[in-house]
Amino acid sequence: MIRLTRLNKTIFVLNSDLIESFESKPDTIITLASGKKYVVCESVDEVIDKVMQFKAGILKYANEN
Numbered sequence: 001m002i003r004l005t006r007l008n009k010t011i012f013v014l015n016s017d018l019i020e021s022f023e024s025k026p027d028t029i030i031t032l033a034s035g036k037k038y039v040v041c042e043s044v045d046e047v048i049d050k051v052m053q054f055k056a057g058i059l060k061y062a063n064e065n
Helices: 044-064
Strands: 001-007 011-014 019-024 029-032 039-041
Touching: 001 039, 011 029, 019 044, 029 044
Parallel strands: none
Antiparallel strands: 001 011, 019 029, 029 039
16 A cells, blocks of 8 residues: 545555556556546656555565564
8 A cells, every 4th residue: 555645635545556557647647457547746756666665565574474
């Protein structure tokens, strides 16, 4: 799960495993596998970094146990 910010500055948490694609037009639009779209304040690169950090955290946790 990654924490993101909507354009109205509210924060929400998104299951990153459901992300199908990102676009930057100029706002970042995240499309889920279901077709639902979210427009967020974070850049595409920031979203990618958040997904990578989340997945790295899962791997780290799995290796510690």
